[in-house]
Amino acid sequence: MDHLLETADELPLSLQRVFAFFSDATNLERITPSALQFEITSPQPIQIQRGTLIDYRLKLFDIPFAWRSEITEWNPPHSFVDEQRRGPYASWVHRHTFEATARGTRILDQVTYRLPLSPLGDIAFPFVAWQLRQIFAFRQAVVRRILLEESESAQGAPLAQS
Secondary structure (H helix, E strand, O other), X not given: OEEEEEEEEEEOOOHHHHHHHHOOOOHHHHOOOHHHOOEEOOOOOOOOOOOOEEEEEEEEOOEEEEEEEEEEEXXXXXXXXEEEEEOOOOEEEEEEEEXXXXXXXXXXXXXXXXXXXXXXXXXXXXXXXXXXXXXXXXXXXXXXXXXXXXXXXXXXXOOOOO
8 A cells, every 4th residue: 555745845045956965975974863864875975866776775664775766857946856776665755845935945845655575464554654753853954954055154144036
């Protein structure tokens, strides 16, 4: 069974600035909870475009996993999609959407995922859904802190141009 996680946030920053942050794969390590021991294992720097493969290593419930994502859609500065090619889920499709607003940029995340060993694996859905909400809440808070701090430290940088 497919499950859906959706989150949204808005930052008083330009569409280009927000997209640039998300399109830099190295920022994934910065915005992932340290308990997951997330590490990019692909050679750096990574040039993101349609077809780019990115390899990671992480731990879920203290179990190590290799994860490979492919960028299947690339539409800068408005959206991109990464899909799990190898990893802990039976299926994982993460759509990142960025919209210019009157106050800055709206960030939308939509993840469609399927747990392994479905339908038996769906017994774990309440716990997995809770964990994913926690991870994405952490990501939102860290993205907000990093981008706003960087913006404040940049001399005379406008906050909400698009």
